[in-house]
Amino acid sequence: MVKKIFWGITILGIGIFVIAAMSGCKEGPTGPAGKDASESTLEGFAPGIKCATCHNPDLDTTYRVLTKEVQYEASSHFEGGNFARNSFDCAGCHTNEGFLERYSKGFTNETFNPIAPSGPICNQGYPNASPPGCFTCHSPHSRANFTVRDSSVVNIFTLVAGQTTKQWNSSNASNLCVKCHQPRMTSTFMWKSGTTPASWQPDPSKTNTTDTAKIYTSRWNNHVSGEPTQTLLGFGGVEIPGPTPYNNSYHTTLVGMRTLGCEDCHMATVNSSNQNGGHTFWVRYLASGSTSPSYNVNGCNVTGCHSSSPVSTSNASDPHWAQVRNEIIAKTSQLASMMMDTTITKKWSLPQSGKAVPWVTLTASAVTGDSTWSANASSLQPLVIFPASKASALWNLQQIQYEKSHGIHNYKYVKALLDNSIADLNK
Ligand code: HEC
Ligand code: HEC
Ligand code: HEC
Ligand code: HEC
Ligand code: HEC
Incomplete structure (x- = not known):
């Protein structure tokens, strides 16, 4: 029982x-x-x-x-x-x-x-x-x-300089979800708390070497709660200028038309293996007896969406699933590896020992599996980056990791954040 x-x-x-x-x-x-x-x-x-x-x-x-x-x-x-x-x-x-x-x-x-x-x-x-x-x-x-x-509309805030608040106003159900699935403004790294000074506000325009970013906290992000919602709205990342334009996938258009909400994918019709979709709110789940994840994509394959060529999680070349996710996973891991590469990080971060820099909780190691460093940024040991705009890639890595869908929420936007962050670190 x-x-x-x-x-x-x-x-x-x-x-x-x-x-x-x-x-x-x-x-x-x-x-x-x-x-x-x-x-x-x-x-x-x-x-x-x-x-x-x-x-x-x-x-x-x-x-x-x-x-x-x-x-x-x-x-x-x-x-x-x-x-x-x-x-x-x-x-x-x-x-x-x-x-x-x-x-x-x-x-x-x-x-x-x-x-x-x-x-x-x-x-x-x-x-x-x-x-x-x-x-x-x-x-x-x-x-x-x-x-x-x-089901009232919700303002979704952004902590990135130069961006303005957007409104989430889609289905009644999703207007409920985003009352909690939004950035955590009850505490942000931008206000001075106790002895911890305010941390740098992400800002892609600060490209001068005299612009120094100091990060005093390992929580230099939107909590884990804001990223899926911001991503679906197509903002919240630091939009570094670069080769890939910042566009949005059709999912974002549908949210704007009030025809797509979180529940369409996260409360989909329950599969026979039971612990998925519906009131589990899971897309990803473990079927009984299995140790590798399964996915409930019933919400994708409905009339008006992907019904004529259904999304399949078992087809290794499915253009709407495997291809998107494999590409985003590979690029996320490439970006994380670059930030663990001391020949790259020493160009713009202090202390110049690179990997040893106090970093933001788990971000890079969660992707690369490299945990040879463990310190977190703190008031005593800030992460110092110059020019400050180089901190953008670190922000974007977290934004993408906590967006949690490997690009399904808004493939075009996530891909642009990744491509342009990687290009910026290669400069
Ligand atoms: C996190 C929010 C959330 C929680 C917790 C939740 N629900 Fe729901 N529930 C929803 C949403 C959103 C819908 C509407 C889904 C839709 O529009 O497709 C819904 C729909 C329903 C419906 C279908 C309504 C109808 O008229 O057919 C029932 C019944 C229901 N919920 C019962 C429950 C029960 C019982 C619980 C506690 C065990 C519960 N819910 C907990 C969000 C929630
Ligand atoms: C009352 C606030 C609240 C509402 C409303 C709410 N959630 Fe959540 N949701 C949370 C919290 C808090 C967690 C994390 C729970 C924990 O770790 O104990 C969570 C966790 C989740 C997770 C699992 C995340 C993970 O990776 O572990 C999913 C998926 C999710 N919510 C989807 C939804 C959807 C879809 C809706 C709307 C139908 C919704 N939530 C409405 C607060 C809320
Ligand atoms: C704006 C609503 C909101 C506020 C305020 C909020 N949380 Fe959360 N929190 C969430 C949601 C939603 C999730 C689940 C998101 C997910 O897993 O995708 C979550 C997840 C978490 C988790 C599990 C994931 C992780 O980071 O390890 C922890 C721990 C947590 N919150 C701590 C806190 C603490 C501590 C506070 C207060 C200082 C707080 N939260 C305030 C919405 C909120
Ligand atoms: C177009 C379908 C779609 C919509 C709409 C959508 N999601 Fe997702 N979401 C996904 C997929 C697919 C995953 C990836 C599952 C995985 O790989 O674990 C995911 C993953 C997540 C996760 C991690 C937990 C999980 O189920 O794996 C959270 C939390 C989440 N989404 C929150 C939201 C919130 C909040 C909204 C609405 C603001 C939303 N999503 C709207 C498809 C969607
Ligand atoms: C529209 C559906 C609905 C109706 C009608 C309804 N209830 Fe409930 N009630 C619920 C749900 C859902 C719960 C939560 C069940 C759970 O989580 O186990 C609940 C819980 C309860 C609880 C437990 C509360 C607690 O604190 O433990 C009591 C007592 C209760 N209902 C009494 C009643 C009585 C008496 C009536 C008629 C006057 C009634 N309910 C009508 C849906 C309903």
Whole structure:
């Protein structure tokens, strides 16, 4: 039986607990959570709601709640474990309770400031937190259905000089996803925190040798949360001038037309091997008994997308899968290797021992497997790069690594970032 920590109940035991719950429950407000967001609120019941639509001991045919639960329990939302990131600056995306606080305050009131804690920030930490779950993304009791909790448009910030905020406004579901899958503005490397000075803002125009970039943190990036969304919108990388133009794939056009959202690919029809698509949110998964990954591409092969020549993950020359991914993986690893090559790095980084320079967490070693260096950039040991624009390649390497789709999100943009970063390091 799947371990349940969330609501502390099983649907099978529903008959008994519904009676108990009903006797203890008054009809609550149907609107957003009240002022005291320190406790998880279930937001009361809609008038006339029929409990058995969802909690029926015999049949679960309307919403297949039990199935969704089992899928959800295989998702990173439930099992990723990072809901322990429950302080005021993390809880807004990492916990159900923090997200509900943001919802009750109104997402449209969130503002962004790159040099101060801002954006998805909570008034308090939530030590008794739960991971993002059914009631985070839906409000099934107050609405008596599973519509997404909030589908308002979202501003997606960028920390790159010269770029401006873009709006994510696609499907209702994806407008929900990007309320958390956006850059972490609650802490950025651009504000001075404690004794750590502000780090360099990535800026492709600072090409003079007197322009020096100092990086004081190993978190010189958008957290892992912003990159897929920025990439789909076609920005967020440092657009170094170079041989390959910065264009976008058709996916970006479709996002702009509001016809493609995260859920189309990440909540696709579940494959027979079960732990993929749907409420697992996984494209990549391990089929039972297998140690190499499989991919659920049901979302690609639908009418209007790739149905006439379906994407196949087993065809080694599939132009929309293997070819794209192999090319991006090879170029990512080439870029990472160049940044571990002391004959290249000593031209523009201090200390000139190259690989030994304090680097950004895991970035290059994760791709090249080279972990002969382990120091992280810090206030005592900053990574110093001159001209500062040479830091762009390091930014782009992280942007591409944390974009996590090997170019599927937006092949043309990712390829341009890679080609032009490699060309710049070859200069
Ligand atoms: C639209 C679907 C839906 C309807 C209708 C519904 N529920 Fe639920 N309810 C859920 C879901 C989903 C959960 C979370 C299940 C889980 O994660 O195990 C839940 C959880 C609960 C819980 C557990 C909360 C906790 O804190 O442990 C109780 C109690 C509950 N429902 C009572 C009711 C009662 C009583 C009614 C009718 C007045 C009702 N529900 C109607 C979907 C629904
Ligand atoms: C309440 C904030 C929130 C919302 C809304 C949200 N996510 Fe997430 N998502 C997270 C967090 C936090 C993690 C990491 C969980 C962990 O590590 O504990 C995550 C992890 C993931 C992962 C796994 C990443 C990995 O490589 O491990 C995928 C895929 C994902 N989310 C997709 C989605 C999609 C698609 C949607 C919209 C349907 C969505 N998320 C909505 C917060 C959210
Ligand atoms: C803007 C929403 C948001 C905020 C604020 C946020 N996170 Fe996250 N975080 C995410 C999402 C989304 C993921 C999963 C992304 C993925 O894996 O693709 C994640 C993943 C993580 C991970 C797992 C991946 C990794 O880097 O090892 C850790 C750890 C983490 N966050 C720590 C924190 C901490 C600590 C804070 C507060 C200082 C914080 N997060 C604030 C959205 C956020
Ligand atoms: C990270 C956000 C997220 C979480 C957590 C989540 N859902 Fe959903 N759910 C969605 C989105 C987004 C959709 C709509 C998908 C679409 O538009 O294709 C959806 C759709 C549904 C539907 C289908 C609605 C319909 O009318 O057919 C059901 C049922 C559902 N969710 C139940 C659940 C249950 C039960 C849980 C908890 C076990 C849960 N969801 C947790 C995001 C979430
Ligand atoms: C066109 C299809 C498509 C869309 C739209 C899409 N993704 Fe992805 N995504 C992928 C593919 C393919 C992968 C690669 C899976 C792999 O190699 O692990 C991926 C990987 C990811 C991962 C790593 C976890 C995983 O499933 O492997 C995260 C996190 C992620 N995407 C987030 C998002 C978010 C957030 C959105 C919406 C803003 C989004 N994606 C929209 C196709 C898509």
